[in-house]
Amino acid sequence: MLEIWHGLIKALELIVSLDPEVMEIAGRSLRISVTSCLLASSICIPLGSLIHFHNFRGKRAVINIIQTLFSVPTVVVGLFVFVLFSNAGPLGTFDILFTPIAMVIGQMILITPIMLGLTISALSGVGKEIVDTAISLGASGFQTALVVVRESRYAVLAAVTMGFGRAISEVGCALMVGGNIRGFTRTITTAISLETSKGDLELSIALGIILLSLALIVNVALNRLQQR
Amino acid sequence: MALMEIVGLNHRYGEQKVLENINLNIDKGEVFALIGPTGAGKTTVLRLIDLLEVPSAGEIYFDGLRIPESGKQRLEVRRRMSFVLQKPRVFNLSVYDNVAYGLRWRGERKDKIDKKVNKILEMVGLKGYKDRNAHTLSGGEAQRVALARAMVVEPEILLLDEPTANLDPVSTERIEQIISYIIERRNTTMIMATHDMSQGQQLADRIGVIINGKIVQVGDAKEVFRLPKDKEVANFVGMQNIIAGRIVTNAKGIVMIDIGNNVIQAVSDCPVGEEVYAGIRPEDITLALSKSESSARNCFCGKVSKVASLGPVSRVEMDCGFPLVALVTSISAEELDLEKGREVYASFKATGVHLIKRQVGDTL
Numbered sequence: 001m002l003e004i005w006h007g008l009i010k011a012l013e014l015i016v017s018l019d020p021e022v023m024e025i026a027g028r029s030l031r032i033s034v035t036s037c038l039l040a041s042s043i044c045i046p047l048g049s050l051i052h053f054h055n056f057r058g059k060r061a062v063i064n065i066i067q068t069l070f071s072v073p074t075v076v077v078g079l080f081v082f083v084l085f086s087n088a089g090p091l092g093t094f095d096i097l098f099t100p101i102a103m104v105i106g107q108m109i110l111i112t113p114i115m116l117g118l119t120i121s122a123l124s125g126v127g128k129e130i131v132d133t134a135i136s137l138g139a140s141g142f143q144t145a146l147v148v149v150r151e152s153r154y155a156v157l158a159a160v161t162m163g164f165g166r167a168i169s170e171v172g173c174a175l176m177v178g179g180n181i182r183g184f185t186r187t188i189t190t191a192i193s194l195e196t197s198k199g200d201l202e203l204s205i206a207l208g209i210i211l212l213s214l215a216l217i218v219n220v221a222l223n224r225l226q227q228r
Numbered sequence: 229m230a231l232m233e234i235v236g237l238n239h240r241y242g243e244q245k246v247l248e249n250i251n252l253n254i255d256k257g258e259v260f261a262l263i264g265p266t267g268a269g270k271t272t273v274l275r276l277i278d279l280l281e282v283p284s285a286g287e288i289y290f291d292g293l294r295i296p297e298s299g300k301q302r303l304e305v306r307r308r309m310s311f312v313l314q315k316p317r318v319f320n321l322s323v324y325d326n327v328a329y330g331l332r333w334r335g336e337r338k339d340k341i342d343k344k345v346n347k348i349l350e351m352v353g354l355k356g357y358k359d360r361n362a363h364t365l366s367g368g369e370a371q372r373v374a375l376a377r378a379m380v381v382e383p384e385i386l387l388l389d390e391p392t393a394n395l396d397p398v399s400t401e402r403i404e405q406i407i408s409y410i411i412e413r414r415n416t417t418m419i420m421a422t423h424d425m426s427q428g429q430q431l432a433d434r435i436g437v438i439i440n441g442k443i444v445q446v447g448d449a450k451e452v453f454r455l456p457k458d459k460e461v462a463n464f465v466g467m468q469n470i471i472a473g474r475i476v477t478n479a480k481g482i483v484m485i486d487i488g489n490n491v492i493q494a495v496s497d498c499p500v501g502e503e504v505y506a507g508i509r510p511e512d513i514t515l516a517l518s519k520s521e522s523s524a525r526n527c528f529c530g531k532v533s534k535v536a537s538l539g540p541v542s543r544v545e546m547d548c549g550f551p552l553v554a555l556v557t558s559i560s561a562e563e564l565d566l567e568k569g570r571e572v573y574a575s576f577k578a579t580g581v582h583l584i585k586r587q588v589g590d591t592l
Contacts, residue, residue: 127317129313129315129316129317130317130319132275132280132313133313133316133317133319133374134329135280135306136278136280136306136309136310136311136313136387137310137311137329137330137333137377137378137381138303138306138307138310138330138333138334138381139329139333140303140333143333147319147329150319150320150321151319151320
C-alpha cells in the first residue's frame with residue numbers, strides 16, 4: 001500500500017517536474033501509437049467499406065476470421081514481425097528490426113483486425129433506408145459509400161479509439177520488435193515492464209499513471225468530438 | 229408519348245411473387261396515384277421505377293429510353309428522378325447539407341447550390357432551420373426536408389411513397405399543401421403511392437388501384453371511387469355496402485335486384501337473370517326517423533345496431549333485413565338521436581347503386 005502511495009507521489013513529481021526521460025518515453029509511446037493508429041485507420045476504413053458494400057463469396061468467413069483475430073496475442077504479432085524483419089527473414093533487408101518503425105508496423109498489425117471488424121460493424125449499423133435515400137437522390141456507388149461512412153462516423157471513431165487503446169497499452173510486441181532500447185525504442189509499457197522486473201515499483205506506478213492519463217486525454221478528446 | 233412506360237413488370241422476392249404483369253403509362257406533367265392496401269406492392273412499383281431494384285421480368289421506358297438492368301445509364305436516368313421514401317431518413321447533418329447533397333452529387337457549382345437550397349427551403353417553410361441538425365427535427369419537418377431535397381434537383385418525375393404516413397393532421401395538411409404547390413407551379417410529373425384514398429382523390433389526375441400485386445383498375449377519381457371494377461376494389465375504395473343479388477326485371481334501364489328478402493332498384497343496362505353485387509357508398513345513404521317523400525327509389529326501414537363516432541361523421545350500422553352501413557354527419561346523428569335499437573328509414577337513389585357483375589364462385 002505504501003508503495004502505491006509513494007508511486008502516486010513520485011508520479012506527480014515526475015509529471016510536475018516534466019522529468020525529461022519520462023516525457024521522452026511518454027512522447028515516444030504517443031507518437032508510435034498515434035502513427036500506427038492513423039495508418040491502420042487509413043487502411044481499415046476503406047477496406048471495411050469495401051467488405052461491407054460488396055457481396056462476395058466467403059464474406060461471412062472473412063468477417064469471422066477478422067473477429068477471431070481481435071484476440072490475437074500481442075506476442076504472436078511480435079513474433080510474426082520479428083521473423084519477418086529479422087536478418088534471415090523475407091524483409092530483413094529493410095533493417096528496421098528494433099526501431100520505432102518496426103513497432104509501428106507491429107502495432108498496426110495488432111490493431112487492424114479490431115479496427116476493421118468494428119468499422120464493418122459500424123457501417124452495418126447504418127440502416128438500409130439511408131443507403132436507399134442516397135441512391136434515390138442520385139448518389140453513385142462511391143458517393144453512397146461516403147454517405148454511409150459519414151453517417152456512421154461516431155461508431156467508426158469508436159473503432160479508432162479502441163484501436164488506439166490497444167496500441168498504446170500493448171507491451172509484448174513493442175518489447176519483441178522494439179527491444180526496449182533506452183532513448184530509442186523504450187515506451188511506457190516496456191519501461192514499466194523493465195522497471196518492475198528491476199524492483200522499481202514507484203517508477204512503474206508513475207509510468208502506469210501517465211499511461212492511463214494519456215489514454216484518458218485521448219478518449220475525452222474523441223468523446224468530445226463524438227458529442228459535437 | 230408517355231414519359232414513363234411500364235410493360236409487363238413482374239417482381240419476386242425469393243419464391244414470393246409481389247408484382248404481376250404491371251402495365252402503366254404515365255404522361256408528362258401527370259399526377260398518378262397508386263392506391264391499395266398495405267402490402268399490395270405499391271412501394272415495390274415505386275422502387276422499380278426509381279431503379280432501386282431490378283425487376284424479375286418486364287421493361288421500364290423513361291422518355292422512350294429502355295432502362296438497362298445495369299450500367300452507368302441507370303445512374304443517369306435515376307438522376308432525372310427523385311424519390312421520397314415512405315420512412316424518410318434525414319442524414320445526420322444540417323438541414324442545408326441534407327438538401328444540398330443531391331446537387332453536389334450532380335456536380336453543381338456552390339453559388340448555384342446556395343441559391344437553389346435557399347429557395348427550396350423557403351418553399352417548404354424551413355428557411356430558418358438551415359443550420360439545424362436534421363436529426364433534431366420533428367416528423368413533419370423531416371418530411372419537409374425530404375420533399376425539399378427531392379425537389380431541389382428539379383426532377384422530371386417525383387416519386388412519393390406514402391408522403392403523409394404517420395404524420396399528425398396538421399403536418400399532413402402542410403405536406404399536402406406543398407405537394408399541391410409543386411403540382412400547380414412546377415408541372416412535375418408525379419407518381420404517388422398512398423393508402424389514403426382522399427389524398428389520392430384530392431391530388432391525382434389518375435388513380436391506379438393495386439391489390440395483391442396486380443393493378444386491377446386505372447381511371448380518374450370518379451371512376452375508381454364510384455364505379456369500382458370488382459368487389460375487391462369496391463371494398464378498398466370504401467364502398468361499405470356490397471350486397472349480392474340477381475336482376476329480376478329491367479324496365480327502361482331501371483333494374484330490380486332481388487337480394488333475398490328485399491328488392492333494390494338501380495340504374496343499369498344489365499340483363500335480367502344477371503348475378504350482381506349492388507354497391508352503395510355509405511355517404512350516399514340518408515337516414516330519417518319517418519318515411520319521407522323523396523326522389524330516392526330505395527327506402528328501407530331498419531333498426532340501428534351500432535353507432536360509431538368518427539369525428540365529424542358517424543358510422544351507423546343498421547339491420548334492414550340485410551346489413552346496411554351509412555355515414556351521417558355527427559350533428560345529424562345527434563339530432564336523430566341515433567342509438568342502438570332505434571328504428572330508422574334508410575334511403576338511397578337508384579343512381580347511387582353501382583352494379584358489379586358477380587362471377588360464379590365469388591364469396592358473398
